[in-house]
Amino acid sequence: MTRKLFFRVRLLIQRALHTILFINDILQARYLNRFPSESHKHLLSAFYLTGGFIHKRAAVFLGKSDLQLANEGLLSKFTEQELVDALDHLKREGYVVLEDVLTSEFCSRILEVSQQIPGQTRIMDGGTGTVSRLTFNRLNPPSIRFDYDGSDLISNPELQPLIFDESILKFAQNYLGAAPILDLVAMWWHTTYSSIPDKEAAQWFHFDMDRLKWIKFFFYITDVDANSGPHTFIAKSHKSLGIPYNLRTKGYQRLTDNEVQMYFESKDFKEFTGNRGTLIVEDTRGLHKGKHCISGDRLLFQLEFTTSQFGTVIPELTISPPLKVGSKSKILMDRFPHVFQAIKNI
Ligand SMILES: O=C(O)CCC(=O)C(=O)O
Numbered sequence: 001m002t003r004k005l006f007f008r009v010r011l012l013i014q015r016a017l018h019t020i021l022f023i024n025d026i027l028q029a030r031y032l033n034r035f036p037s038e039s040h041k042h043l044l045s046a047f048y049l050t051g052g053f054i055h056k057r058a059a060v061f062l063g064k065s066d067l068q069l070a071n072e073g074l075l076s077k078f079t080e081q082e083l084v085d086a087l088d089h090l091k092r093e094g095y096v097v098l099e100d101v102l103t104s105e106f107c108s109r110i111l112e113v114s115q116q117i118p119g120q121t122r123i124m125d126g127g128t129g130t131v132s133r134l135t136f137n138r139l140n141p142p143s144i145r146f147d148y149d150g151s152d153l154i155s156n157p158e159l160q161p162l163i164f165d166e167s168i169l170k171f172a173q174n175y176l177g178a179a180p181i182l183d184l185v186a187m188w189w190h191t192t193y194s195s196i197p198d199k200e201a202a203q204w205f206h207f208d209m210d211r212l213k214w215i216k217f218f219f220y221i222t223d224v225d226a227n228s229g230p231h232t233f234i235a236k237s238h239k240s241l242g243i244p245y246n247l248r249t250k251g252y253q254r255l256t257d258n259e260v261q262m263y264f265e266s267k268d269f270k271e272f273t274g275n276r277g278t279l280i281v282e283d284t285r286g287l288h289k290g291k292h293c294i295s296g297d298r299l300l301f302q303l304e305f306t307t308s309q310f311g312t313v314i315p316e317l318t319i320s321p322p323l324k325v326g327s328k329s330k331i332l333m334d335r336f337p338h339v340f341q342a343i344k345n346i
């Protein structure tokens, strides 16, 4: 046996063992309410080996049964049939694009907020740059990616209507097949600070794999054209075995465009240009990236929902000052404590 073959076989055996431990972790989570710290490692190994069949079933197995949710809020402008079609598209292709979900006025306000509240620069590939907290200057961007803190976002009254929206919860639940849990609130800029796509800024193809199943809502807050960093996705790659073994087995890392082009047809490369207010709902278990900006910039707001605490720890977010008693957001939060279990309203 050659050395290379030996390492391949050893890796396969290790992943098979981790897959067994993964199933054991799922059973512990369900029957003992215990979430072993190694379970994320096992979840990853099992994905590399099996391509995701267990994950999506386990997400429902560990999830809470459906909540009584109404189509009230941002998505109520769509008919029931339009939302059924959108959900079908999402399930089949891994993404769906909904236009004009946010008004221009709303986007303008968020754009202002993004230049008033502090955010953070991000270290780039090769360790260049620093992490510093400052307010964003659009004319002189300080980094290729500029992130806002989840607690700052959820504490902002302008953004709260977007975060506490029943129709979004309902759509997330319909996709996930179990009650949603809000596990990420994010907003960031992509800029022309560097002309080279950056891995740390998610500008190379990758799949996300922090938990069993999740769904992301990407809201464009600025107009996005082919040069200003469109979000990009490989259609159908979210399916079980949707990412071929040779790419999966490279692990939790970034892939070059060439590597990805070897396995997928060009018609499945979807680059989402769109006006501000556009919503892309996407299962980022499929391959995706934010194409780097060639000119202009992009501000994006994101929500993610999952079905259980299994996987990496859900970062706790704090709303401060607390939501006003009687406000729409507070009422929704009180009605659905399960959804907002990682949010503290102090
Ligand atoms: O910025 C983008 O469009 C990609 C972001 C990304 O990879 C993610 O949100 O998982």
Ligand SMILES: [Fe+2]
Pocket: 202, 206, 207, 208, 284, 288
């Ligand atoms: Fe990602």
